[in-house]
Amino acid sequence: MQLRPIVDTPGISIGYDEANEWLYVDWKGEHDADSSWAACGLMLEILRAFPCAKILNDNSNITRTTMQLSARSLEWVAQMHAAGLRYLAWVLPRQLISRQSTEGVVLDIEAPTVCTFDDLASAFGWLQRQGNAG
Template sequence: MRLQDLYNQDEQVYCSIQFDPANRWLQANWAGFVPTRDAERGAEAYLSSLRHFPSPCLLNDNSQLSGPWFSSTAWLEHIWAPVAAERGLRYVAHVTPPHLLASTADVAARRPFGEQFELQIFDDLTMARQWLRSQSQAER
């Protein structure tokens, strides 16, 4: 179920937030080049969706990005993550384009979100879904 689409200055969808009722998780699909301010808007849209569709799981699909996934992990760590965790987020499956896997994994290895929630990095959407499904089942 599509909840919200966000458009860039060229009127192209760069972030689509959906609720997957079968798996009971939220999914954020990102595409193209996403400047920091647009990335923050998308992350804030996710928080709004989480309020209305509570779920401990997020499938964050960045496989269609053409640039870095986010330039400000400090903003994510200190502003976004505490609110997401407070609203019940426990597991994030982050799918990255294969060419960004190493740099994204380096960010994740620093554990910027501490114990707020578990973040796993994937370059394969099917594997990300499988992992998230196993976490979701463990929550039940």
């Protein structure tokens, strides 16, 4: 995956994959609620600046997180959809505490289409198979 770098911070890197026409978001290190919301805000800002229908959201490099999905998370997803996001492939952190509740919330999301994965290769393949139409 060759990426055009857009932003690189200690907690998150975002690049544009020109071949696949999507954003790749690589979360890194430890995240708490504050750092997670800051990263989500950055993702929304980047999506608005670099509109695309797909995001490969890779949380596999998170070493520790206390973030859990909430009503605020669903509002953020709706904002991402309004900004043009149609498909989100989400590689879950290896150390996810509340996997079952996370996947339950994801199932309730009507738009964009969100699918969770345990590994980057599966997420990549799924996202490639999704259409680009909004």
